[in-house]
Amino acid sequence: MTEPDKRTAIMKAAQQLIAEHGFHGTPTAMIAKQANVGAGTIYRYFENKDELIFAIHAELEEELQAQMHSGYDQGWSLQQRFSHLMDRLLRYLLERPQDFSFLEQFYNSPFGNDLRRDRLLSGGSSCGEDDRLHDVFEAGIREGAIKELPLLLVHALAIGPIVFLIKDVHAGLIKADETLINECIVGCWNAIKV
Amino acid sequence: MTEPDKRTAIMKAAQQLIAEHGFHGTPTAMIAKQANVGAGTIYRYFENKDELIFAIHAELEEELQAQMHSGYDQGWSLQQRFSHLMDRLLRYLLERPQDFSFLEQFYNSPFGNDLRRDRLLSGGSSCGEDDRLHDVFEAGIREGAIKELPLLLVHALAIGPIVFLIKDVHAGLIKADETLINECIVGCWNAIKV
Amino acid sequence: MTEPDKRTAIMKAAQQLIAEHGFHGTPTAMIAKQANVGAGTIYRYFENKDELIFAIHAELEEELQAQMHSGYDQGWSLQQRFSHLMDRLLRYLLERPQDFSFLEQFYNSPFGNDLRRDRLLSGGSSCGEDDRLHDVFEAGIREGAIKELPLLLVHALAIGPIVFLIKDVHAGLIKADETLINECIVGCWNAIKV
Amino acid sequence: MTEPDKRTAIMKAAQQLIAEHGFHGTPTAMIAKQANVGAGTIYRYFENKDELIFAIHAELEEELQAQMHSGYDQGWSLQQRFSHLMDRLLRYLLERPQDFSFLEQFYNSPFGNDLRRDRLLSGGSSCGEDDRLHDVFEAGIREGAIKELPLLLVHALAIGPIVFLIKDVHAGLIKADETLINECIVGCWNAIKV
DNA sequence: CATGAATGAGTTTTCATTCAT
DNA sequence: CATGAATGAAAACTCATTCAT
Numbered sequence: 001m002t003e004p005d006k007r008t009a010i011m012k013a014a015q016q017l018i019a020e021h022g023f024h025g026t027p028t029a030m031i032a033k034q035a036n037v038g039a040g041t042i043y044r045y046f047e048n049k050d051e052l053i054f055a056i057h058a059e060l061e062e063e064l065q066a067q068m069h070s071g072y073d074q075g076w077s078l079q080q081r082f083s084h085l086m087d088r089l090l091r092y093l094l095e096r097p098q099d100f101s102f103l104e105q106f107y108n109s110p111f112g113n114d115l116r117r118d119r120l121l122s123g124g125s126s127c128g129e130d131d132r133l134h135d136v137f138e139a140g141i142r143e144g145a146i147k148e149l150p151l152l153l154v155h156a157l158a159i160g161p162i163v164f165l166i167k168d169v170h171a172g173l174i175k176a177d178e179t180l181i182n183e184c185i186v187g188c189w190n191a192i193k194v
Numbered sequence: 195m196t197e198p199d200k201r202t203a204i205m206k207a208a209q210q211l212i213a214e215h216g217f218h219g220t221p222t223a224m225i226a227k228q229a230n231v232g233a234g235t236i237y238r239y240f241e242n243k244d245e246l247i248f249a250i251h252a253e254l255e256e257e258l259q260a261q262m263h264s265g266y267d268q269g270w271s272l273q274q275r276f277s278h279l280m281d282r283l284l285r286y287l288l289e290r291p292q293d294f295s296f297l298e299q300f301y302n303s304p305f306g307n308d309l310r311r312d313r314l315l316s317g318g319s320s321c322g323e324d325d326r327l328h329d330v331f332e333a334g335i336r337e338g339a340i341k342e343l344p345l346l347l348v349h350a351l352a353i354g355p356i357v358f359l360i361k362d363v364h365a366g367l368i369k370a371d372e373t374l375i376n377e378c379i380v381g382c383w384n385a386i387k388v
Numbered sequence: 389m390t391e392p393d394k395r396t397a398i399m400k401a402a403q404q405l406i407a408e409h410g411f412h413g414t415p416t417a418m419i420a421k422q423a424n425v426g427a428g429t430i431y432r433y434f435e436n437k438d439e440l441i442f443a444i445h446a447e448l449e450e451e452l453q454a455q456m457h458s459g460y461d462q463g464w465s466l467q468q469r470f471s472h473l474m475d476r477l478l479r480y481l482l483e484r485p486q487d488f489s490f491l492e493q494f495y496n497s498p499f500g501n502d503l504r505r506d507r508l509l510s511g512g513s514s515c516g517e518d519d520r521l522h523d524v525f526e527a528g529i530r531e532g533a534i535k536e537l538p539l540l541l542v543h544a545l546a547i548g549p550i551v552f553l554i555k556d557v558h559a560g561l562i563k564a565d566e567t568l569i570n571e572c573i574v575g576c577w578n579a580i581k582v
Numbered sequence: 583m584t585e586p587d588k589r590t591a592i593m594k595a596a597q598q599l600i601a602e603h604g605f606h607g608t609p610t611a612m613i614a615k616q617a618n619v620g621a622g623t624i625y626r627y628f629e630n631k632d633e634l635i636f637a638i639h640a641e642l643e644e645e646l647q648a649q650m651h652s653g654y655d656q657g658w659s660l661q662q663r664f665s666h667l668m669d670r671l672l673r674y675l676l677e678r679p680q681d682f683s684f685l686e687q688f689y690n691s692p693f694g695n696d697l698r699r700d701r702l703l704s705g706g707s708s709c710g711e712d713d714r715l716h717d718v719f720e721a722g723i724r725e726g727a728i729k730e731l732p733l734l735l736v737h738a739l740a741i742g743p744i745v746f747l748i749k750d751v752h753a754g755l756i757k758a759d760e761t762l763i764n765e766c767i768v769g770c771w772n773a774i775k776v
Numbered sequence: 777c778a779t780g781a782a783t784g785a786g787t788t789t790t791c792a793t794t795c796a797t
Numbered sequence: 798c799a800t801g802a803a804t805g806a807a808a809a810c811t812c813a814t815t816c817a818t
Contacts, residue, residue, distance in 0.1 A: 415807075415808060415809080416808080416809060416810080417807090417808080417809090427809095427810085428811070428812080430810090431809090431810065437809070
């Protein structure tokens with residue numbers, strides 16, 4: 001392992017283990033061992049365990065947005081833009097069970113609640129998935145293509161099913177093929193379209 | 195407190211505290227104190243802390259189903275039955291933030307993953323909300339009213355938005371009025387209807 | 389060991405070990421072992437290690453004052469009262485090296501500084517030895533028997549030598565006999581008398 | 583900073599920080615940073631942290647003696663010599679709170695106890711303040727000016743009050759003016775004079 | 777049956793010291 | 798010589814669980 005990778009190794013190890021065992025099932029000692037690093041080394045890179053978790057979350061959210069925005073074209077039609085973002089989001093999380101598991105745990109914990117509150121107070125959107133998705137929702141409502149509902153409800157109708165579906169896939173309850181992915185996105189669109 | 199109620203008192207105290215502080219923010223000593231019970235008494239009624247949590251989960255799920263089934267009539271039209279179940283589910287959880295918080299924590303934790311795995315292995319449904327809802331889905335598909343999709347996808351499209359919306363409401367991000375509730379259910383129906 | 393003695397056993401063990409190894413040379417695990425008690429038991433009786441130390445200090449100071457006041461008679465002459473208090477103080481600490489060592493460490497540490505500051509702010513005396521000694525000083529000054537100096541200087545002239553002497557005795561550098569004790573007290577008196 | 587000064591820089595930084603935060607509140611990393619030196623560099627000049635502390639103590643004691651001896655004249659009268667040494671000691675420590683704080687911490691710690699023991703075993707004097715002061719005491723006793731008491735008691739009667747007074751001054755409890763200083767020294771003399 | 781004092785394994789975090797560069 | 802990243806032993810403290818009463 002090259003030296004500057006220690007920070008990365010710690011984050012990777014922490015993410016893997018937390019995805020599997022949860023925040024409280026993952027002692028820092030376990031993280032250090034998995035990262036091939038001394039117990040104290042974690043604290044050279046992160047103030048404490050919480051900061052490590054925040055850092056992982058931030059990185060995952062950034063990567064998620066990058067994935068959704070990759071290949072995105074503002075000139076597309078509304079539905080094209082919607083489908084692209086939803087498609088990228090769905091496929092990315094489907095092929096990254098660990099990322100998804102970590103993020104789900106993060107959002108459903110005091111960490112996530114605090115973040116939610118902070119984002120609300122700072123006037124930003126209440127979710128980490130994508131601000132561009134909200135642009136699409138707003139444009140859709142303005143153009144009369146999407147029902148005139150509170151943005152949060154539109155968001156819930158669009159994203160809620162995705163999260164549920166991904167969980168089922170990762171649990172091995174259902175296999176994600178092209179049809180399933182497309183039908184899911186179509187369903188979400190039908191839920192919000194006029 | 196009459197003696198046979200100790201078990202109930204423990205479960206109630208545990209649920210309240212866990213909803214607020216999380217599994218790992220709620221020591222058994224805190225539960226015992228809140229329940230006006232000795233620390234050891236918990237272990238007369240539950241093998242260990244995990245079993246207590248499982249018991250609470252089972253009770254909440256049962257109560258949830260009872261609520262959904264109350265006033266339910268098999269003779270109703272498909273959409274009537276769908277709307278009834280969704281409406282009851284949504285309203286019940288909206289007015290019971292603690293129950294919802296506990297369940298969300300439960301599902302998004304090693305507990306929930308284990309349960310999910312168990313239910314898969316035993317061939318049952320993957321969710322606790324309601325088996326009657328699945329009957330409606332199956333009937334709807336047979337009758338050609340609901341799209342011919344895997345049951346789990348139909349379920350995701352119907353339930354996913356509800357969960358998201360409830361979270362937003364409990365977080366104080368949006369107020370739940372009649373319109374919002376109805377629009378949500380309509381949206382879910384549009385997502386799955388043919 | 390009878391049950392209610394656990395708190396006492398912990399305090400005694402802590403005092404012994406701290407007297408010998410210092411605050412930072414005495415881990416809580418060592419205290420627990422010496423007290424024949426589980427590591428966690430300490431925290432049933434004391435909020436944390438600091439509180440344990442404060443409790444020991446308070447007890448020692450209380451005992452010290454009790455010793456000084458025992459057999460004390462307000463009706464005595466000024467010099468009689470002075471000699472009695474000094475004699476009791478000196479003899480008590482001479483035969484209790486551990487108590488003395490603990491107290492010295494306590495006063496010469498952040499603990500002691502905080503206490504000193506608190507006592508100053510609350511208008512009390514700045515030392516724990518004895519408030520009655522200060523009464524004697526004030527009376528002596530009023531009566532013209534003790535030099536009209538700031539109380540703190542009088543206190544320093546009276547107590548400083550005692551502390552130094554006790555250290556020498558405990559270090560085995562000198563043996564404390566009747567003559568030595570008396571000469572010390574006489575010297576202190578000569579330092580402050582008119 | 584010129585290179586050979588690194589040792590000095592480390593000692594100065596350590597002394598300052600320890601005076602303020604105590605031995606155990608001063609990590610070596612903090613010392614290194616304050617000294618503008620790498621963490622490992624400390625170990626090029628000192629075997630370990632303890633040796634660094636011993637070195638600082640030795641230097642401070644040496645400086646203290648130098649101060650007391652400066653301007654000292656063996657030809658003076660006994661009381662002149664006594665007053666000079668006491669005056670220098672008192673004033674020097676009064677204007678050097680950091681030095682005093684370090685030394686007090688040192689003497690009231692396992693370090694100081696060990697030193698005391700060592701000095702006892704090697705037959706030397708028990709204190710670092712000044713051997714010349716002991717010469718004065720011995721001469722005074724021979725000449726019949728000072729009471730015929732064990733040297734250690736004379737030392738305690740003379741030095742004890744000074745230490746107490748300095749602490750009070752540094753704590754801000756009393757202001758040190760000419761009168762106070764002189765009265766203190768007079769008091770100490772009265773304690774030991776025939 | 778009920779209790780709650782006692783436990784000790786397990787957790788996070790610190791820091792003196794080393795050693796490859 | 799100087800460095801500072803890395804270490805891991807050791808510290809304070811928590812808490813699920815037990816068991817004598």
